[in-house]
Amino acid sequence: MRPVTYLRGRIPVRHHEHVAILYRSREEAFSTMSFLAEGLQGDDLCVYLAPDDYQAEMLGRLRAQGVEADRHIGEGSFRLHRGLHTFPELREWTQSIFADAERAAAPSLRWLEEGLWAAPLGFPMPHFFEFHALLNYQVKHYPSVALCQYDLEKIPTHHLLNAIAVHRHLLVEGALVRDNPFYVPAEKFLPLSAAQRQSDILALFHEVQFDVSKLLAALAGYAQVQRALSESREH
Numbered sequence: 001m002r003p004v005t006y007l008r009g010r011i012p013v014r015h016h017e018h019v020a021i022l023y024r025s026r027e028e029a030f031s032t033m034s035f036l037a038e039g040l041q042g043d044d045l046c047v048y049l050a051p052d053d054y055q056a057e058m059l060g061r062l063r064a065q066g067v068e069a070d071r072h073i074g075e076g077s078f079r080l081h082r083g084l085h086t087f088p089e090l091r092e093w094t095q096s097i098f099a100d101a102e103r104a105a106a107p108s109l110r111w112l113e114e115g116l117w118a119a120p121l122g123f124p125m126p127h128f129f130e131f132h133a134l135l136n137y138q139v140k141h142y143p144s145v146a147l148c149q150y151d152l153e154k155i156p157t158h159h160l161l162n163a164i165a166v167h168r169h170l171l172v173e174g175a176l177v178r179d180n181p182f183y184v185p186a187e188k189f190l191p192l193s194a195a196q197r198q199s200d201i202l203a204l205f206h207e208v209q210f211d212v213s214k215l216l217a218a219l220a221g222y223a224q225v226q227r228a229l230s231e232s233r234e235h
Contacts, residue, residue: 020167050114083117087127109144175223
């Protein structure tokens with residue numbers, strides 16, 4: 001399958017992929033600007049879910065690159081949102097986005113989300129991760145790519161573990177992990193109570209002693225092994 005885009009100019013991402021991007025500085029949060037710029041120039045329906053200040057900076061960067069962001073906003077092909085307060089509202093809004101893409105016959109739906117949006121709005125974090133587990137299903141049913149970004153300097157460790165668990169693919173330390181070994185499929189994650197989820201996730205990450213540096217190093221190492229195996233098959 002042909003890649004939809006190349007993250008950081010070299011990492012292929014394809015339709016129906018839901019990727020968590022783990023980054024370390026605010027500047028890195030905008031390294032995915034080209035994902036939106038390419039989509040807007042190619043008539044995709046693009047979504048940017050992020051706090052107001054991130055939206056303002058992203059718009060400024062897109063305009064500086066010559067992207068007619070305001071025209072796309074007016075036409076409805078570029079949707080910006082600061083987030084919602086309840087799980088039903090978020091689900092309904094998301095379903096409407098995918099329905100609009102289908103009605104417009106958009107070649108692709110590009111979803112870029114800054115994971116910091118939930119806390120300022122008081123959105124319940126257990127529901128935040130439920131939503132991302134369900135987003136795996138929606139991404140599978142329409143030619144779309146969802147990139148969900150998490151700032152390692154701001155996200156609490158227990159939330160980071162949940163974020164890793166509900167995303168099948170990860171970009172960590174500049175490397176793409178396909179088929180994340182810590183991924184918990186939605187059909188297993190969703191039926192559990194919040195307490196059961198937390199218990200299962202803690203057990204899952206016990207082998208790295210809940211040490212974030214150790215966890216990230218293990219994931220980056222796993223990505224390197226995957227890449228080496230892929231390259232050996234090609235040759």
